[in-house]
Amino acid sequence: MNGDGLWRFSAIGHIVRIVCNWSGVEGGVLRQKKTRCFTIRESTMNTISKILTVAGLTLVSAAALTATARAEEIMYMGEFKAEHGATNAPTGDVMATLDTTTNVLKYTIKWKGLTGPVTVAHFHGPAKDGVDAGIVAPIDGPYANPLSGQVTLTSAQEDELANGLVYVNLHTKAFPKGEARAQLSK
Numbered sequence: 001m002n003g004d005g006l007w008r009f010s011a012i013g014h015i016v017r018i019v020c021n022w023s024g025v026e027g028g029v030l031r032q033k034k035t036r037c038f039t040i041r042e043s044t045m046n047t048i049s050k051i052l053t054v055a056g057l058t059l060v061s062a063a064a065l066t067a068t069a070r071a072e073e074i075m076y077m078g079e080f081k082a083e084h085g086a087t088n089a090p091t092g093d094v095m096a097t098l099d100t101t102t103n104v105l106k107y108t109i110k111w112k113g114l115t116g117p118v119t120v121a122h123f124h125g126p127a128k129d130g131v132d133a134g135i136v137a138p139i140d141g142p143y144a145n146p147l148s149g150q151v152t153l154t155s156a157q158e159d160e161l162a163n164g165l166v167y168v169n170l171h172t173k174a175f176p177k178g179e180a181r182a183q184l185s186k
Helices: 042-054 062-068 155-162
Strands: 004-012 015-023 073-079 091-099 104-112 118-124 135-139 147-152 167-172 180-183
Touching (some): 104 167, 118 147, 135 147
Antiparallel strands (some): 004 015, 073 091, 104 147
16 A cells, blocks of 8 residues: 555544545555645654654554554435426435445435435436436435435446435325435545
């Protein structure tokens, strides 16, 4: 694993917390790019380690930190709007968090103002806002409001999500092609 990283240190008592956000990591595990604020070189890490050791704290080597760096959780959201000729004004939103280590997208969906109960719901993509696309993943019922669950995405689907090309569609009896759509973005 390599790349530039943003390191944040905080010490409370004898615990040192180090948070890393990587860009340019190889192997396709962490594909999200972050703005690089600064880079800590190994010599700087050794200096910081010595300072913390004098203070009674211990810091593992930069190599060990790199090997155990965790992927980030990325939040996505989208607000529902009417589609496919629906004249009502549905409201609500989708809040989702993607764990880039497990590829699991956890979601909570809330809605109001539909013409009837939700009969089926899906993640669709890849498509820009206003363009229809195939099903990426089903959203299992029962369709109680709010609706929470999780789906596992492929690497390609994660890329589509990161590029704003995934949306949630709520289908009703009156609108079997979808009555409300929420395009997901960061």
